[in-house]
Amino acid sequence: MKIDRLFVVSLGAITGLASCSSGQEEEAQxxxxxxxxxxxxxxxxxxxxxxxxxxxxxxxxxxxxxxxxxxxxxxxxxxxxxxxxxxxxxxxxxxxxxxxxxxxxxxxxxxxxxxxxxxxxxxxxxxxxxxxxxxxxxxxxxxxxxxxxxxxxxxxxxxxxxxxxxxxxxxxxxxxxxxxxxxxxxxxxxxxxxxxxxxxxxxxxxxxxxxxxxxxxxxxxxxxxxxxxxxxxxxxxxxxxxxxxxxxxxxxxxxxxxxxxxxxxxxxxxxxxxxxxxxxxxxxxxxxxxxxxxxxxxxxxxxxxxxxxxxxxxxxxxxxxxxxxxxxxxxxxxxxxxxxxxxxxxxxxxxxxxxGEKSGNPHEALFWRKMDTRAIRSGSYKLIITRGVDSVLYNMDQDVEEMHDLLSSEPEKARELMEQLSEWEQACCKDPLWIEEGWAEITNGLHERLMKNEIRTAQDL
Known part of the structure; x- marks a missing residue:
């Protein structure tokens, strides 16, 4: 059957325009x-x-x-x-x-x-x-x-x-x-x-x-x-x-x-x-x-x-x-x-x-590490460890200002967070590609003073 060439061209143009229009709409959205x-x-x-x-x-x-x-x-x-x-x-x-x-x-x-x-x-x-x-x-x-x-x-x-x-x-x-x-x-x-x-x-x-x-x-x-x-x-x-x-x-x-x-x-x-x-x-x-x-x-x-x-x-x-x-x-x-x-x-x-489809915590736990210091927040609790210095544990729901160390009163919770932190380091961490020379000498001492509540803010330095 013979099909009019003009009809084919017109149909192709319409299809192309529709496709282009659809793509533009998708991009605009x-x-x-x-x-x-x-x-x-x-x-x-x-x-x-x-x-x-x-x-x-x-x-x-x-x-x-x-x-x-x-x-x-x-x-x-x-x-x-x-x-x-x-x-x-x-x-x-x-x-x-x-x-x-x-x-x-x-x-x-x-x-x-x-x-x-x-x-x-x-x-x-x-x-x-x-x-x-x-x-x-x-x-x-x-x-x-x-x-x-x-x-x-x-x-x-x-x-x-x-x-x-x-x-x-x-x-x-x-x-x-x-x-x-x-x-x-x-x-x-x-x-x-x-x-x-x-x-x-x-x-x-x-x-x-x-x-x-x-x-x-x-x-x-x-x-x-x-x-x-x-x-x-x-x-x-x-x-x-x-x-x-x-x-x-x-x-x-x-x-x-x-x-x-x-x-x-x-x-x-x-x-x-x-x-x-x-x-x-x-x-x-x-x-x-x-x-x-x-x-x-x-x-x-x-x-x-x-x-x-x-x-x-x-x-x-x-x-x-x-x-x-x-x-x-x-x-x-x-x-x-x-x-x-x-x-x-x-x-x-x-x-x-x-x-509003979900509620609660997007994360069960968050982790931090830089050189000698690492930390974990798991649920309400947070553990900070600085190697060669000390460790502290806080209940963030009760003590967002981190003034009351619970390490000695809740040793089981501290061990639980230490295990989570260790598992994260083993599974997700590689050695740093570089370190900051002189960083540990400065910040380890600051972490110690913060852990002991000797300072609280930068204005205390």
């Missing part, structure tokens, strides 16, 4: 991913966490649109391994990454895949803006690890003002760059990074992942004259001004999402990379400890998730949660099959907890 990461922010230094002397109105409004996780932890208590574990969704001890960078060559192994590399296989546009701190070798840099666009610095900190004699001198890892090309900037660095994030949001015509890695409020303690004037007479003037600039940056990014009609379909994660530091004026109260140690002030962080109207607004979730869960939550949201992952992950999707 895939959520954007935005990770907002503060650097060395104090646990108590946001309005949504109870701060009264630090102003963060934009972040507070954003938190009220989602769910605040009150028992959320990063997987490491210092910057570089914390970021590595968040972006791989895996305990860094599985691939020898438990210390901060110590020498050239330290950083991400070639065979570890980051979240952006996974998302690129699903046609996402990926961007990293701000602090990298995951290695400076060509194979370790953002563009090599899955990011299409990188505006920021490879190092762990820099001046908040352009200075060609210090941070921005040739060859410095603190130098501001775009995909390897040196840049200059006017004004304040936090504002500069926020403006690049706004640009990324506006220009993205496909689903995107943006890793917005602020350097604030990490030292050096620098702020604009205008922001300092706002907090004149405040005991933590510089820190308050730096946090205000951080909040302003978050507000501008959220405003851009809303103006572009992308806010409702963007999953937003907000957290700090570790607890407040000894080098800024941050506060982790009522928690004990600070950046670099295994007490709550070093690893429990402000954390919330927002995704349009997908779940109840202004809720608080008390279950045991980890920064490892960001990766798993994104995988779940995109319905990526397990066989689509490069390697098994350690996080748990938070989506069923956000929807």
């Amino acid at each position: 895939r959520p954007n991913i935005l990770i907002l990461l503060a650097d060395d922010a104090g646990y108590a230094d946001f309005g949504f966490m109870g701060a009264t002397d630090i102003q963060t109105p934009n972040i507070d409004r954003l938190a009220a649109e989602g769910c605040i996780f009150t028992d959320a932890h990063v997987a490491a208590t210092v910057s570089s391994p914390s970021r590595s574990m968040m972006l791989t969704g895996r305990y860094g001890q599985r691939y020898g990454y438990e210390c901060n960078l110590d020498k050239p060559g330290d950083g991400l192994p070639d065979d570890e895949e980051l979240l952006p590399a996974l998302l690129k296989r699903y046609d996402y546009r990926t961007g990293c803006i701000g602090k990298w701190h995951l290695g400076s070798e060509p194979s370790q840099r953002p563009n090599a690890k899955g990011f299409d666009t990188f505006y920021g610095l490879l190092a762990g900190h820099r001046s908040y003002f352009y200075n060609p004699e210090t941070s921005d001198k040739d060859g410095s890892l603190q130098q501001y760059q775009h995909n390897g090309r040196k840049l200059s900037f006017d004004g304040y660095f936090t504002d500069e990074l926020a403006s690049k994030a706004q640009q990324f949001v506006t220009e993205s015509e496909q689903p995107f992942m943006l890793y917005m890695s602020f350097t604030a409020p990490h030292s050096p303690n620098e702020a604009t004259e205008e922001d300092l004037a706002r907090f004149e007479g405040q005991p933590r003037q510089k820190y308050a001004a730096m946090m205000y600039a951080l909040d302003r940056g978050v507000g501008k990014i959220v405003d851009e999402l809303k103006a572009a009609g992308k806010f409702d379909n963007t999953i937003i994660f907000f957290l700090s990379d570790n607890g407040g530091s000894t080098t800024n004026q941050s506060s982790n109260l009522p928690l004990k400890g600070f950046k670099g140690n295994k007490f709550e002030g070093g690893q429990r962080v402000p954390f919330f998730v927002v995704w349009g109207d997908r779940f109840k607004r202004d809720q608080r979730f008390t279950g045991l949660t980890s920064s490892l869960d960001i990766f798993a939550t994104v995988v779940d949201a995109l319905d990526i099959p397990e066989e689509g992952l490069h390697k098994p992950i350690d996080g748990v999707s938070l989506l069923p907890y956000l929807s």
Whole structure:
């Protein structure tokens, strides 16, 4: 039978258009991913966490649109391994990454895949803006690890003002760059990074992942004259001004999402990379400890998730949660099959907890290790061990401030947690690929003083 050629062509065109339309709809429905990461922010230094002397109105409004996780932890208590574990969704001890960078060559192994590399296989546009701190070798840099666009610095900190004699001198890892090309900037660095994030949001015509890695409020303690004037007479003037600039940056990014009609379909994660530091004026109260140690002030962080109207607004979730869960939550949201992952992950999707489908603890236990010190949180109990120093046991439901050691009164519970910790180390940990020279000499003594309640916060040093 003879079929009209025009009919065949027309039918093919209609089928093709329908297929194209279906693909565009599917792409439009895939959520954007935005990770907002503060650097060395104090646990108590946001309005949504109870701060009264630090102003963060934009972040507070954003938190009220989602769910605040009150028992959320990063997987490491210092910057570089914390970021590595968040972006791989895996305990860094599985691939020898438990210390901060110590020498050239330290950083991400070639065979570890980051979240952006996974998302690129699903046609996402990926961007990293701000602090990298995951290695400076060509194979370790953002563009090599899955990011299409990188505006920021490879190092762990820099001046908040352009200075060609210090941070921005040739060859410095603190130098501001775009995909390897040196840049200059006017004004304040936090504002500069926020403006690049706004640009990324506006220009993205496909689903995107943006890793917005602020350097604030990490030292050096620098702020604009205008922001300092706002907090004149405040005991933590510089820190308050730096946090205000951080909040302003978050507000501008959220405003851009809303103006572009992308806010409702963007999953937003907000957290700090570790607890407040000894080098800024941050506060982790009522928690004990600070950046670099295994007490709550070093690893429990402000954390919330927002995704349009997908779940109840202004809720608080008390279950045991980890920064490892960001990766798993994104995988779940995109319905990526397990066989689509490069390697098994350690996080748990938070989506069923956000929807109310599940309750309780996403994790039965969480683990930490860096050189001589390791810790486990299992249910209500937490054990900290520093080799050559001491061990302590706390009931976190009754003593979140970690002031009452139960090691001698509950030896069976201590042995139970020691066994769990030992099993984890045997099953999941390899020797560190590098160590931080001089770290043990500093932090082991701090752990001892914290264990004995001789100090509680960085301000006691």
